[in-house]
Amino acid sequence: MDFEKLRLFAKVAELGSLTKVAIMLDSTQSAISRRLSALERDCGARLFHRTGRGVTLTPFGDRLLPRVRALLLEVNQLSHDIHSAAGVPVGEVTIGMLPSMAHPLVGLLFRITRRTYPGIRLRVYEGLGGQLEEWLATGKIDVAILFRYGKGRSTDSQLLARVDTYLIGPPGDPITKPPTVRFAQLNRLPLVLTGPPSRMRSMLGQISRRKGISLSVFLEADSLTIQKDIVAAGDAYAVLALPAVYREVQLGRLQASRIVNPSIERMITLSSSTHHPQSLAARAVVQLIQKVVDEFTDTFTWRRRP
Template sequence: MDIKQLRAFITISETRNITKAAAMLNIVQPAVTRQIHLLEEELGVELFERGRHGMSLTHEGKVLEGYARRALKEIEQAKTELTSSDGALKGTVNIGILASLSELLSIALLRVIKKKYPEVNLKISIGYSGHLKEWLESGDIDLALIYGSLPSKFLDIQPIVREQLWLIGAYDSGLKYDQILQIQDIAEHSYILPYTPHRLRTLIEQGFSRENLELKIAAEINDLYVQKQMVKEGFGYTILPLVSMKNDLQQNSVKVAPIAHPDFTREVALALPNTRHISKLVHAIAQETIHCSKIAVETKAWLGGEWIGTS
């Protein structure tokens, strides 16, 4: 198995056509065919199903695809790091950011990266913490901001910000920003929440269970935008960190109130994989991510955020 075979394999999986793959790779078609045959012979499996509508991956091909993409990515990163004669950081970094933080940090981080590292291509993947953890462990992303309470033997997790969770209601809900509520005060409401096993849902369920209270569910949706829209329309309440409601508060479209309960807090952490080499570029972007987060907390842009990082 060599790099040329893996590149041919990935290109065919994307184009579903050997002729198109050969053109993209700038080699003759028989050479591409031979590379795939050699790869299949070495592995002892068929990687493609040949049909009238093109070539599609077999089950074994789909298994190899993830490994092949990660291997090629690692090789390209190594090449970039080793051949950069002027010492300038260059290459591509894929960072994962929680959906609730995407509006706050994506633009700020991109602005810093483009100014300090103009030859760096920043890719931002938005997702929920569980998804980001899986993507990071599998090598699909390089670093991520996730909930710090998610354990993993494959990740180094550095908590940086602690957030309180708030009760969110429609504008006519009567909630008050400076009126602290106990969990018993909010048990009568019905909630629009992400569905299990979303980490935020788990925190909320733990809080209600600890007080022997019933958590009433009006709707379950794993889309933050739709979740907030449902609340604005009065279909129910939700519980979120305040930072995720920043624009909504500025637009006077919701009302919020703090909840006094030890379970209703979360820690946001920077996570890096500990199972593979971390390039200078990824380390640099990780530090910029921490710095942008700290600035957001210090300037109160990160609503409700308390800095707990070490740097």
């Protein structure tokens, strides 16, 4: 059995595009197509429907994919276990992060990992909270860094730090110029927020109803970049954690004022997938993530875990 062909099959199924896979593998679309055709001949059935917009799984391919993914996980785990017998963490570790957390953490985590464990390869996925939890459940990612609110932290997650929530405005804006802003001041402000389902949206809605004020969501955008661009242009305000805009605030491109009365505290948590056993490499990266978050605590006014 050619495991490289099976890995290619799983990757094409994930991305839904021969072109994207070819770019990722530094190959050509025709070469990827030939390798898939060879696998289909080995299987005696078509795995994908080819369309003008990409590829989709055939019913046979859809039935085969979960078994292939499980087999590849076993193969990877066996490789990790062989190396782990010597106590050396090696292999790929997949990490899921919210866009607002990825910028401040990934660079330092990559540098520390490369220096400490050169045999570990990091792969980072960005996604919203629901996506990250789904990827954990299916085993697509090994660990995820998530925001939790109030008492919503699950029993299998580890608290890394606590962080406040800020109203983000453009340079020179009088509302976000002071260090704090009362929640009531959000009344009828033009806002750009992440679209539902979103725990932050739910919490903002609950507080606004309790306070008897109206939140005016002018634009829903899951993209952090779009939110920041809209705010910088002076068209709306955003509600974000400070790490999401720390660089822009330092450069004077945005302003951030901590929301109070009530303050909105988020917990930065680390969760691991229970879909497959955690490799030695994944355990090593979890320890490094804890170290990186601790290093950022003072910079982003995070509060350390108890």
